[in-house]
Amino acid sequence: MRSAKGVVRILFDRIVKPRPRAVAGGEAPAAHPRRCELSLWDLSTLSFGYIQQGHLFSLPSGDPPVEVIVERLMSSLSIALWHFYPLAGRLATEMDADGRGMFVHIDCDDQGAGFLLATADGVTVADVLAPSEDVPSFVRDFFPLDGAANFDGRCLPLLAVQLTKLEDGFFLGYSFNHSVGDGTSFSQFLNAWAEISRSKADGSGHLSKPPMLERWFADGRSPIRFPFTHEDQFVERFSPPPLRKKMFHFTGASIRQLKARANEERGTDKISSLQALGALMWRCTTRSRRLPDDQKVGCGLMADNRRRLRPQLPPAYFGNSISVIPFTATAGELLANDLGWAAGMLNQVVASHTDAAIRGMVEGWMASPWVYRFSDLDRHSVLIGNSPQFDMYGCDFGWGKAAGLRCGSASQFDGLFFSFPGREGGCSIDLEVCLPSEVMSSLESDVEFAQVVYTGEKL
Structure with missing residues (x-):
């Protein structure tokens, strides 16, 4: 190379x-x-x-x-x-x-x-x-x-x-x-x-x-x-610290098993694939960061407001219509409980993101406007961005299906997990992960993580 x-x-x-x-x-x-x-x-x-x-x-x-x-x-x-x-x-x-x-x-x-x-x-x-x-x-x-x-x-x-x-x-x-x-x-x-x-x-x-x-x-x-x-x-020129960025692959079979495990442990059938994967990454990253039990750690999910508003916005709405939905626990609480507990908490906050909740957030913003800044992100938390539901591999410009997807440096900060659909489809997910070198190395050797991530050649 x-x-x-x-x-x-x-x-x-x-x-x-x-x-x-x-x-x-x-x-x-x-x-x-x-x-x-x-x-x-x-x-x-x-x-x-x-x-x-x-x-x-x-x-x-x-x-x-x-x-x-x-x-x-x-x-x-x-x-x-x-x-x-x-x-x-x-x-x-x-x-x-x-x-x-x-x-x-x-x-x-x-x-x-x-x-x-x-x-x-x-x-x-x-x-x-x-x-x-x-x-x-x-x-x-x-x-x-x-x-x-x-x-x-x-x-x-x-x-x-x-x-x-x-x-x-x-x-x-x-x-x-x-x-x-x-x-x-x-x-x-x-x-x-x-x-x-x-x-x-x-x-x-x-x-x-x-x-x-x-x-x-x-x-x-x-x-x-x-x-x-x-x-x-309001404009912040952000320079991320030295980070490793790596793409991890999760097969459709491993995602289905992870989702089934989370739902079984929680005693429900409501937890989605992305919520189960988000819970896994939240737990494994927190463990890899070796944080004290009383440290607050958050997990943020990006939520599309289009179908949650009443009346709904059409799927073809061109503009921004997203919110970051956070859930916070202590590191000790997160790791003392199982995957189903973490996934269930994420499922609850997503379910609570209703038309009323969105309009309440809008009212608060209009009263005191603000902008997202990278410096406001908590280095002890994680954020799940993008979506594996976006049809990125459906973008055929006339020379066939892409061999892969990658992000630029604008999507790089400690604790960002950027999700893509896996190339082979079938519920598979690719996750681009940004973490400091020592945390990334610890994540790669985490037992719970290794049981789910695909470690062979990319499909």
């Missing part, structure tokens, strides 16, 4: 703009709105980094050639951007009349998205997958806009894509401004773009599942006054 230093070279950096005439019948659609207001969920992410995820594709024969791949991606992206026009805009701010706050919105002026072509000489698909090793450090160079905060979307593209050529394939890395949408919206956009890319009807731009772009506001009014006057008051 080549050294990470100097591996990735940028060959070109361009802007892809929406193609207005890319619709069925060749007729230009009505002009889209120029302004898109941000909801409270959008505003709360302004200090976080971009969503950085990517697809690894294996093309050992070199067919199709990279020139064909680039042309197809750029032309289909221009069509996708017309359907998802906020992604082609930039963030904009306006000061409140009293000078004590600001309004942040998306200026949908069609400036375009970034598209970069790069090469990583000597790097193979197998080097990137590295199933028994840590995620290689050079993977972070497969993503554009590294280190950018969402609020930087005032001058940076809200979406940037980097195609990196490998010796026997390529990596397609995406940086997606989190203030524009959450993981559900990100997955929705990728699948729509892939649908356009593999379509044989050139220029039709038809989508089987078009997005719903109107934002949700609790009281039906917008815009929301943000009580800050300068980015220094």
Whole structure:
């Protein structure tokens, strides 16, 4: 494997703009709105980094050639951007009349998205997958806009894509401004773009599942006054400490067994696969951290609010609609009880995340707005991000199923567990784990963890 230093070279950096005439019948659609207001969920992410995820594709024969791949991606992206026009805009701010706050919105002026072509000489698909090793450090160079905060979307593209050529394939890395949408919206956009890319009807731009772009506001009014006057008051430039990042694989069989064990120990059938896996990781990580019994430890789950609101938001809602649902115990309490106890506690807090609870959280935020900051995260806790339900392997751009999925450095802090669907399907899950070196080593040798994680070659 080549050294990470100097591996990735940028060959070109361009802007892809929406193609207005890319619709069925060749007729230009009505002009889209120029302004898109941000909801409270959008505003709360302004200090976080971009969503950085990517697809690894294996093309050992070199067919199709990279020139064909680039042309197809750029032309289909221009069509996708017309359907998802906020992604082609930039963030904009306006000061409140009293000078004590600001309004942040998306200026949908069609400036375009970034598209970069790069090469990583000597790097193979197998080097990137590295199933028994840590995620290689050079993977972070497969993503554009590294280190950018969402609020930087005032001058940076809200979406940037980097195609990196490998010796026997390529990596397609995406940086997606989190203030524009959450993981559900990100997955929705990728699948729509892939649908356009593999379509044989050139220029039709038809989508089987078009997005719903109107934002949700609790009281039906917008815009929301943000009580800050300068980015220094709410944007935090976060530099994570040295961490190991590794992808762990859990087969469908092991996940089903883990779920059955948790439900049996709890005496229920309500615990989900992700709740059971979250409980396992919470317990094993806490044990690996060797914390005192009285230390408070939390486990946070990301919850989609769309189907919990009354009335429900449509699945095609494009924007942020997520909440972090935490549960806290002491380290001694967590480890003295069994897996079913921990999974049952997570199940209870998820079940309590109802329309009333969401609206209560919204009311509290509107009374005293805040943003997520990495420094607010408890280093004794864990956070389960993303979702194995996102159809990431369904993103077929025209050259088949991806060989793997990876994240960029924006999704890296102590205690983050990023979940993906396993490539073979069937309830399998991949979990990208970020921990300090000594904690990661302890986790890898934890008996309870070793009984569940897959330790053979990646399926």
